[in-house]
Amino acid sequence: MVNHKRWLRPLALALLLGVAAAGLQARTPVDQLIVGFSMNNLLSLDPAAATGNDVVEINTNLYDYLIELDAKQVGKIVPGIAERWTVSPDGRTIRLALRQGVKFQSGNPLTAEDAAWSLQRVLKLNLAMASPWKSYGFTAKNVDKVVTAPDAATLVINLPAPTDPKMVLYTLATSVSAVILDRKKVLENEKNGDLGNAWLTTHAAGSGPFTLQEWRAKDTLIMNRFDGYWRGPAKMKRVVMRHMTESQTLRLMLERGDLDLASGMSVPDLEAMKKNPDAVVEAMRRGTMYYVAVSMKDPKFADRRVRLAMRKLIDYDGINTAVMPDYGVPNQRPVQLGLAATLPSPGYKLDVAGAKQLLAEAGFPNGFKTTIRVLADPPFINIATSLQSTLAQAGIQASVLSGTGNQVYGAMRERKFEILVGRGGGGVEPHPHGSLRALVLNPNNADAARLTNFQGWRTSFFSPELNQLIGEAEVERDEAKQTADYQEVQRLYDTQVGAIQPISQMVDTVVLRRDLRNYQAHPSATTRLRDVYKQR
Known part of the structure; x- marks a missing residue:
């Protein structure tokens, strides 16, 4: 007896390949952003250990910052979780008032205690991202005293050494070490006093517009929309990031419509994409x-x-x-x-x-x-x-x-x-x-x-x-x-x-399909994807 299923599958595949060969373009799902880039430098998602621009952009969309830098006026500080902030006349104390009613993706309320603990954790772990804070005089020994939450809506940062408070504000707005972690969720996954470091290497505990569904190192990272986000749901249902190191492959998939966005392409391929009417090349x-x-x-x-x-x-x-x-x-x-x-x-x-x-x-x-x-x-x-x-x-x-x-x-x-x-x-x-x-x-x-x-x-x-x-x-x-x-x-x-x-x-040069809207690359790599959508 003939097994029709066995030969129907290859036939269907051949037909699909024939369609592709005929020049008919694929199209990514309208509600999903498909991104191609090299994940070779993506080693950990833990904000206390995460180095490199790639992980900054990922964590910017999984977590919230207290304050942010405007993407078009990078010297301009704008509110994030902190609605307002003041610097004392002597420049040694920064007081931030946090907005109320924000919830983490776990459902836990986001409080100033979470924000204080997140910064304290960075110094106590003393991993790569502690460096800017140590340069301001913060240490594992003094951080509990100088970073405090007098109440659930107030964060106070007393600078342990003289510095330019504007520089500290810029670090709060740009460093991946400054994102706010869900303290309860992280401590539920703590092992041997690591403050959740092992778990956060491949997981996330934030309040950002997207939740982490899965990360397979040097393969795929998937983020799903968080419908309870305090700014309102993101326009895209899902962001899929694919590990791709070959520039020609990135170019081919962009041309075919299999990718919406790509970075890390070689100059010859970038120059070729500048001539493609379906693509936009942006340099930041x-x-x-x-x-x-x-x-x-x-x-x-x-x-x-x-x-x-x-x-x-x-x-x-x-x-x-x-x-x-x-x-x-x-x-x-x-x-x-x-x-x-x-x-x-x-x-x-x-x-x-x-x-x-x-x-x-x-x-x-x-x-x-x-x-x-x-x-x-x-x-x-x-x-x-x-x-x-x-x-x-x-x-x-x-x-x-x-x-x-x-x-x-x-x-x-x-x-x-x-x-x-x-x-x-x-x-x-x-x-x-x-x-x-x-x-x-x-x-x-x-x-x-x-x-x-x-x-x-x-x-x-x-x-x-x-x-x-x-x-x-x-x-x-x-x-x-x-x-x-x-x-x-x-x-x-x-x-x-x-x-x-x-x-x-x-x-940093990226290439995007022309139907992508509201993509605004950030000079500090804190590129936010919540407002990105496709116009078709």
Whole structure:
């Protein structure tokens, strides 16, 4: 007897493939947002441990922040769970009034106690996302005393050390560590005093517009609409995120209509999609920098003349013209573009003759041998190749050592590298201190200090004068004086020839189908999807 089902299935599949081959486009469900991107850097969903822009965007839609930054005016703070807030005249106390009636997705009420506990938890776990809070003086020992909830609707943050309260507000609005967790739900899943860390690696306990249905590492992440959301239900019923690393696959699926949105595409595919009438290519400038770094633990690079020669051996124009379109925009300063304190470009140019003279003065008339550590991915490897070529023109023979993030940045964290092409910086907060804290500041240059989140420490660049200037600018209450102080920091960094030389400021480029509406990428990666819908 013939089994009709056995041959009907292949036939149906063949017919479907034939339809696709004939050029008839697929269409994603109108009530679902289908996103393609690489999940290689998505290691944990726990807000206390979650690093990278990808997890920020996911958690922004699973949780709520006390306050938010406007997507179009990034210096403008707008209400979130906190309806209003005040800063004391001395700048040392922030008081936030929380809106009433908000519920977590579990049904538990959201209170100021949850908000206080969420921040306290970050310091007590002391994982990756504790870094910005520790830079403000918060510690596991003092956080219970300085972050309090005098009642269910009031959160009080007493700053343990002098700092710019606006910087703290920006961190509250942008850092994934500042989202509000459902304390009861998390503690129900605590194991061995981990404050729910193991459980939150793959689960969520928030009050945001979407709930986490499932996350399979390097495969799929699904979020469902939370109909009880305090702002009203999201327009999309579901968000499906798919792990996709191949740019050509992303492009093909966008062209066919199998994806609504994609990020992480290569420049050739991005350029092709710009010509597609069914697609929109959007570039969002981030605050992080692509840079060339040298280690001052290496005696060669401890010499200012050699660092200055290195500065002159970077082909800024060539890199930004040939390599960086769709990846970055020119920026040679350690402070992100667009801020009042950012100085105009210093206009560094490739100057091989000038570099040779400096190298000769430093005792290297014939150059030297060295290594460049770099990620194997574009645009990093392309920058490194360009640098290798221009270094050779001055007699410097550089071997390119490409590798994974752990291999490249791991060597930098261990201060065991010579030259490194990388990307970093604060950049999340629209404030000069965020960038300078990440790229320049080095409070303690001792190996034992292990200040791995300070890239100044990683490069062994230590300047007491710059440390002092940055510290003074951070606490300066007069805005005009503070701006002038930050500009002086940049001039001194230029004179001292810092170990990190920015080349380009990051641009994050996404491609979306033209029928997508209300998608507004956020410079701080806190992109909110609750109002996104499709017009068909």
